[in-house]
Amino acid sequence: MFSLPKILGLLAILWLVWMLFRLIERRQIQTNSDKNGPADNQGEEGPSSAVEVEECPHCHKFVSRGGCAEENCPLRG
Numbered sequence: 001m002f003s004l005p006k007i008l009g010l011l012a013i014l015w016l017v018w019m020l021f022r023l024i025e026r027r028q029i030q031t032n033s034d035k036n037g038p039a040d041n042q043g044e045e046g047p048s049s050a051v052e053v054e055e056c057p058h059c060h061k062f063v064s065r066g067g068c069a070e071e072n073c074p075l076r077g
């Protein structure tokens with residue numbers, strides 16, 4: 001048979017673990033929202049556009065997919 005102090009001790013340990021999980025979960029949510037905060041308005045456009053950076057074969061600069069400022073840039077249009 002379990003004695004009352006043992007059950008209370010078990011409950012206390014369970015409660016501690018539960019609180020720890022909630023703390024970690026909340027911290028992860030906070031860090032995630034910190035990272036995606038500004039990009040949330042743009043939906044999934046933010047991260048994907050950051051990946052689409054190519055080296056321009058004409059001016060040898062890393063530019064976004066729209067091309068660089070050069071008018072005869074092959075990445076433009």
Ligand SMILES: [Zn+2]
Nearest residue numbers: 056059068073
């Ligand atoms: Zn270019």
